[in-house]
Amino acid sequence: MAETTLQRTALHEVHLGAGARMVEFAGWEMPVLYQGVQGEHLAVRSRAGLFDLSHMGEIWVRGPGCFSWVQGLVTNDLEAIEPFRAMYTCMTDPQGKVLDDLLVYRFPDEVLLVVNASNREKIAAWMENHLPASGVEMEDRSLATSLLAIQGPRAQELLAPLTQTALGEIGYYRFVRGKVAGLEAIISRTGYTGEDGFELYVDWDAGPRLWEALMAQCPGLAPVGLGARDTLRLESGYALYGHELTEEITPLDAGLGWVVKLDGAEFIGRSALLHQKSEGVRRTIVGFEMEGRAIPREGFQVFHEGNSIGRVTSGTFSPTLQKGIGLAIVEGHVRAAGTPLEIEIRARRCPARVARPPFVRGSVRRG
């Protein structure tokens, strides 16, 4: 096993008690599965599942000018969100390459950034290096925060009895402060599965109590690990940092132009991205579905009309569709749904077709 000690969430013992298989992820010991990836995946699509996401990073920014300072670090237009709304965005370096993709939560007087576990230390250091001389303060509360997500078409129905908050009134990408199972929480209607659901931010120590309360009081709620989290997000066409997004890729390369607002406020990387846009974006992320049962995996070459055009960034066997699906970064603009491709799987070129994500449409509210 690894020489360095892995970090554990507050729910470590809970996971072991639930029969989880634990694996290393981004320096944390996390549950990859409980009863099985396919079963957990299908439970989220048909009912609801519960995820421990406490490894993710939560960085608060406060003080006069905090909001416009954060705007200067991210590609999306934060003026478009009023308090108690969240926004998905990238944070880029001066070359426009992606440092992370993240959620920005706008509070009346402060901002919460929720970042990938794998980038937490990098982003915290980046932000510290860009702090103005005075006024703005940041606080990394990642190790003081537990985060659970309840996701699935029945998530609201199952969660409602545990809170006084009117969940039905929380729109998509909106959040409130409230209580769940008597515990103070930020309740946000966000997620990474393509299903309706909520992400619940509580104090670190409250994590296990929240989990136990949900498992005890929500019939049919299934514990879900990182294995199914990945198959769910891939079916929904969502990017995963380290795969579709890296420091070699700009948001425009990755098809995330919709989170890059070049006409608005200045942000780090804006001029590089303006330049790239004016030169023409040469790469794109495409989704594809395999014709047979062969499973595409990260790094496999992608061919179009016999030419190598790129590589797979994420691939899996879709539990819902029962076929291989994936995302690939490719040169040019092979984009039309149905375009034939070949994926080279262990020296064999296997037929596939371009499919525009989402591969599976879930219950997530749109707007």
Add this chain to the structure above:
Amino acid sequence: MIPEDLRYTEEHEWIRQEGELLVVGVTHFAQDQLGDIVFVELPEVGKQLQAGGTFGVVESVKTVSDLFVPVSGEVADRNQRLLEDSPDFEPALINSDPYGAGWMIKIKPEKPGDANGLLSAQAYAEHIEGEE
């Protein structure tokens, strides 16, 4: 749990003598580690296999695992039910019945008696205890 009458490899294959042929599959431990099997690649009948090389792959949703050749020989048969173009395609047999209906290939060994050099049930049990 670990059938006594079989031989094993450190890569979690089992081997059963059936007349002059050796039947090969993966163990309960292997299928449990892999999770739900969704795809299998097996060699064509007639292919020559070298001990220590690979003869195919077995895939779950998350993982691809090589299958290792236990003894050199020729592929005499393969389990059609594990192949995707079969009308009875059911790769999950490897999970539900790893020692029976989930068998993978039959090898006609180059040297009869080669299987005797493989691990006994006892030795395999000790091996997996070390891995857990």
